[in-house]
Amino acid sequence: MRPQPSRMWVYLTPLMAVVITMIAGGVLFAALGKDPIEAIATIFWEPLFGEFAFYYRPQLLVKAAPLVLIAIGLSLGFRAGIWNIGAEGQYILGAICGAGVALAAYPSQSALIFPAMIVAGAFGGWAWGMIPALLRVKFGTNEILVSLMLVYVAEQLLAAMSLGLMRNPEGHGFPGSRNLQHYEAAHNADLITGSGLHWGVAAALIAVIFAYILLNRHILGYHIRLTGQAPRAARFAGVRPNRLILFCLGISGALAGLAGMFEVAGPSGQVSIDFNVGYGFTAIIVAFLGRLHPVGIMLAGLLMALTYIGGEIAQSNLQLPAAAIQLFQGMLLFFLLAVDVLVQFRLRLKRTEVA
Amino acid sequence: MDLSSINPILLLASLMVAATPILLAGLGELVVERAGVLNLGVEGMMITGAICGFAIAVETGSPVAGFIGAALGGALLSLLFAGLTQFALANQVASGLALTLFGLGLSALLGQSYVGIRPPPTAKLDIPLLGDIPVLGRIVFAHDWMVYFGLILTLAVWALLKLTRAGLILRAVGENHDAAHALGYKVVRVRVMAILFGGACAGMGGAYISLVRVPQWTEGMTAGAGWIALALVVFASWKAGRVLLGAYLFGGVTVLQLNLQAAGVDIPVEYLSMSPYLITILVLVILSADRSRAPGSLGRIFHASS
């Protein structure tokens, strides 16, 4: 009986946050001289049920897939108290390695290229994630900070690659690699044309299912949860913390790398200086909004994607400044994080009752 | 290649200017992290400070008022973070990232009518006589007053943490909030004050970019300085003196590479730009083998009932 009410709150609070954001956002848009109801409707309604929803719905998947894929990997570590906040860097490395395989094989049309890119992409992200993992295990170095530092290193590497090694020889000297969309063997195309369902979306779905099973049905998932909740008890239960660190940072790195690889081979198409647009950081927010639960992450990823796409439509149709949309997203995140307090209070009240 | 064209005295002087924004923001974040809170929203607070400072300086004609306004603006924004993390007990990493997003949007909106305006100049602290001392005079005594403010603040933060009872409490809260709580210290109150201080410092750091270093307002003008400030705190292993050293090093790498380029030296810019971060990681590794490491409660949520 007891879990019921707080469960309800867990589901109810995000909705509350969205409603509060709509009100606060409406005030903001009204202050900017726009019709608040129209603006809110454009952001939340238009991409899902508007006139051109047949185009935007697939785009939601395209936008949400990398967020979900990365966030799932991060959530495993976050649950165990292992903080990888360098997913952006792992994402970049995955893209560089995956694209590197394709560009090296160009113009071969071998069927092995795409699978090799997937392996390379996952490996690139994994290897980048293993740096903080090994430093943590060997020297006890704080993984939050090392993984963050490595994002900047990765960004510089990306610039070096776009301007040097991977620069398109037929690109009139402009920075950026060949477009993999025009290289059939390497192109991560829609599985069904126009559906937005590319391999990255499939991978994200698989990751959600995999993470759900891992956390609920597998001993490793139990270890992860136990380590996060009671590190000392976990030791008694036979958890080897170092192996857990290697696993969590490795898997989150590999998933971020995969996300980068699917992005570079599909929607983005090329390695360029501005290839990364912050998915790695946004995914951290997504992981928390989803309360570190695989299904929650999936929903949170879709919600983030909705605000991005709806925000773009509002910009274009209503001429809202980009900054207003950014502010609106920031508000949504604040409120979503803030309503957690309600769940927490409930839990605590419940606990006191039990005691 | 003509290295003789690089004037080491001027180089040092411009290095001090380049280092000041990250020094200010880094000192603020240092205090925040010493209190056991990780606020990743430095970039958001800096850019908010940049526009608040700029707008107020333009409206009042006084750069001093501008810097005060920037500190208030940054602190006000950080209050959001404090509310989320200290009262709503939200995760600090996520809240900090959200703060950056919010700050970038807010600053761009506030700044819309300030594009293409020149701010009032910030006074140079031309100390008569001292400024005329050869070599030393130009390096040490011919800057705007904010540069000195940064140096004084470094000293003040060092003294606060090292010598005062308040500093002791702050560190105790950061090392082990449960023990500090048991001793009767107000963990949340200490942390909120630290966060506000961090916001104020970041705001002034941002205003230094928009009022002195560039000086003008453009959207997104901090361009990642807030993230460098975060790296700086780690590099400094949470010690105020080393933040100063680190700020000069981080600022120095950029200024030096630009100077080397101007002197015609062929250098691989991308790879050189990585070096501060790689050095920071190296420092982290060395430190973690050493005794001095991150504050024990860094990033962990505290609530009194536990």
Place this chain on the structure above:
Amino acid sequence: MKFTRLLTGAVLALGLAGTAIAEEKTKVGFIYVGPIGDGGYTYEHNQGRLAVEEHFGDKVETIYQESVPEGADAERAITQMALSGADIIFTTSFGFMDSTVNVAAKFPDVKFEHATGYKRADNLATYSARFYEGRSVLGVLAGRLTKTNKIGYIGSFPIPEVIRGINAAYIQAKRVNPDIEFNIIWAYTWFDPAKEADAATALIEQGNDVILQHTDSTAPSAAAKTKGDIITFGQASDMAEYKPAPRVSSIIDNWGPYYIERVGAVMDGTWESQDTWAGIDDGMVVIGEITDRVPAEVKEEALALRDAIASGEQHPFTGPLNKQDGSVWLEEGQHADDDTLLGMNFYVEGIKGTIPQ
């Protein structure tokens, strides 16, 4: 390709519906890479948009989206504009090239114009400005005005567009003042005010008293203002707030006339895909007011060159010219062809340093 037809069908349906309601208002879309408040590149494109609105009044409706990232996001932004019934869409950055090509293929009835790219289709035109013509004029001013004979140049990325500008400015500066040298800094960014200001400071402190820039913010001028008697130039926009000095002149991207012409062509039904590379004579590149800081005879000399380039009398790249390694590039009287200019990846003779690869 069922999806394509679906999209097109939707657009046609909307187009018809829209016609009935809006009485043939032509809808013009713009995709910007930066914020419209950047004071430089995007700001000028937005001025062009406003010029279209002013010129056609009620007959047009313009829409824009700012700060659009390259890649998938750009493709969605462009598609969205096409879906919402835009008749012509200008995508204003090189990085949008492939996205524009993709969307153009899906919407054969919508006209697309991509700035600075090289891929075209029946409904996709390209346009760019010969900024190097303007840089020649600035080269004259730079060569005449420097007292230290050291001219600093802040480049963004080592790409043909920027290298072309460096060469054009150098050739003229060297012609009017054989003693000058160019000191080039690659900032590796289009827009980072603090870094650009630092770069300008570094150049100034090493004795460069004239600063040319090919990055987008006004920061170098702002930095120079505090550093004494330094000469700078506006880039992309006029940067008039730094008149009369340090900013003594500027190259302005003047997109308005082109946008008006092309939107007009859509209205008349005369729009055709083409490749425009326009310069001073078409008014796409404008030399901003030369201030009184410049001696009258130097001003005259610069304006004379501007007029000579506009009339076609003089080509900014006229032989004899050697490449940096001393090999012959252009014979006496020969002009550089557009292909070489578009892919320019070498310095002309006399410039020191190597282009980073």
